Amino acid sequence: MYLPIMNTHEILAKLVSFPVLGGQSNIPIAEWIEGYLDTHGVAYTNVPNEDGSKRSIHCRIGPSVDGGVILSGHMDVVPVEGQDWDTDPFILTDKNDGKLYGRGSCDMKAYIACCLAMLPKMIAAKLSKPIYFAFSYDEEIGCLAAPELAEHINTHYEETPAYAIIGEPSMMQPIVGQKGMVIYETSVNGSAGHSSRIRTEVSAIHETAKLIVWLENKMHALVDAGQLDERFEPPHTSIHCGWLPHSGIAPNVISDAASFFWDVRVIPKDSSKLILQEFEEHCRSVEAECQKRYKDFKISTIENHSDVPPLDTLEDLPIVEFIQAISGRSDLGTVSYAAEAGQFAEAGFQAVICGPGDIAQAHRANEFVAKEQLEKCCVMLGKLIDRLSE
Numbered sequence: 224m225y226l227p228i229m230n231t232h233e234i235l236a237k238l239v240s241f242p243v244l245g246g247q248s249n250i251p252i253a254e255w256i257e258g259y260l261d262t263h264g265v266a267y268t269n270v271p272n273e274d275g276s277k278r279s280i281h282c283r284i285g286p287s288v289d290g291g292v293i294l295s296g297h298m299d300v301v302p303v304e305g306q307d308w309d310t311d312p313f314i315l316t317d318k319n320d321g322k323l324y325g326r327g328s329c330d331m332k333a334y335i336a337c338c339l340a341m342l343p344k345m346i347a348a349k350l351s352k353p354i355y356f357a358f359s360y361d362e363e364i365g366c367l368a369a370p371e372l373a374e375h376i377n378t379h380y381e382e383t384p385a386y387a388i389i390g391e392p393s394m395m396q397p398i399v400g401q402k403g404m405v406i407y408e409t410s411v412n413g414s415a416g417h418s419s420r421i422r423t424e425v426s427a428i429h430e431t432a433k434l435i436v437w438l439e440n441k442m443h444a445l446v447d448a449g450q451l452d453e454r455f456e457p458p459h460t461s462i463h464c465g466w467l468p469h470s471g472i473a474p475n476v477i478s479d480a481a482s483f484f485w486d487v488r489v490i491p492k493d494s495s496k497l498i499l500q501e502f503e504e505h506c507r508s509v510e511a512e513c514q515k516r517y518k519d520f521k522i523s524t525i526e527n528h529s530d531v532p533p534l535d536t537l538e539d540l541p542i543v544e545f546i547q548a549i550s551g552r553s554d555l556g557t558v559s560y561a562a563e564a565g566q567f568a569e570a571g572f573q574a575v576i577c578g579p580g581d582i583a584q585a586h587r588a589n590e591f592v593a594k595e596q597l598e599k600c601c602v603m604l605g606k607l608i609d610r611l612s613e
């Protein structure tokens with residue numbers, strides 16, 4: 224049978240042509256990838272969301288034995304609205320400057336394209352340990368699908384994969400650490416009134432301001448207590464309030480409602496859950512105090528962006544030697560962006576990030592991936608195939 228073998232460039236062009244943003248249905252791009260797997264005779268499994276409008280894909284190439292390697296990527300991209308693009312972001316454009324331009328060209332359809340382009344080689348190799356593809360959706364709006372996908376891989380296959388290589392842009396440098404990230408929305412319910420009555424009513428804005436200062440002081444306290452990890456820049460957990468969308472109606476009216484969004488980016492030794500727990504305890508004591516003046520005073524906090532766990536792959540784990548050998552790079556790095564690596568690690572796989580392209584080019588106008596990066600990634604996957612064929 225004739226199998227049309229597409230090269231990395233052609234596959235990447237196809238993947239970029241699907242403008243599937245985080246949060247949107249990813250069925251068109253999923254169907255194309257499934258068609259590609261069908262063409263090569265690879266059976267795959269879907270992990271759909273509740274209403275069937277989105278699905279992750281996983282598949283195995285090679286034998287059902289322990290110790291295989293998962294190659295993980297996300298199919299969604301970030302929006303292009305308001306960005307000044309020189310070319311159509313959803314047409315992969317070769318300007319003959321060694322770069323391929325397009326939304327997702329770097330983050331992170333480049334890695335998926337390399338995986339798919341190397342598929343015929345994986346099939347032809349006599350793999351003694353298997354390779355898995357794990358392609359998710361809704362990564363860009365909070366790494367929402369990866370936990371279920373990783374868990375599905377755990378239960379679906381009789382054997383147990385050992386490693387997961389998440390192909391986020393890292394310039395093909397092995398990344399062993401990632402900060403965790405979560406965003407909370409806190410709402411404060413105060414009492415309205417004339418501004419002169421500020422000592423009688425409870426201003427939602429004033430209480431909000433104090434809560435934000437409490438959060439900042441919490442961050443300083445962690446630093447002062449020596450909670451540092453010099454592998455990261457900055458080397459501490461950050462707690463920051465960046466948005467107060469609905470707060471007050473006029474200068475002379477006490478605000479009866481305010482809300483604010485705050486994000487926590489934890490180093491692996493800190494815990495966002497413990498920080499939230501301490502904040503909640505503080506809120507309960509503030510409520511008790513303020514309810515003496517206004518009985519319906521309330522502070523409530525919800526997750527606005529799911530809690531993405533940090534990645535902390537210890538340097539003596541076998542995956543570190545493995546990724547150093549196949550990537551040809553011994554220098555290990557850390558990143559401060561959220562990615563699915565911590566979630567695969569939580570599911571029990573040793574995980575690292577290593578993928579083509581530079582994160583500095585991601586999420587912005589004229590995103591590109593250097594062709595040389597695609598080649599390096601395919602070389603790494605070639606070495607992966609060799610290692611698993613030994």
Ligand SMILES: [Zn+2]
Nearest residue numbers: 297330331391
């Ligand atoms: Zn990404």
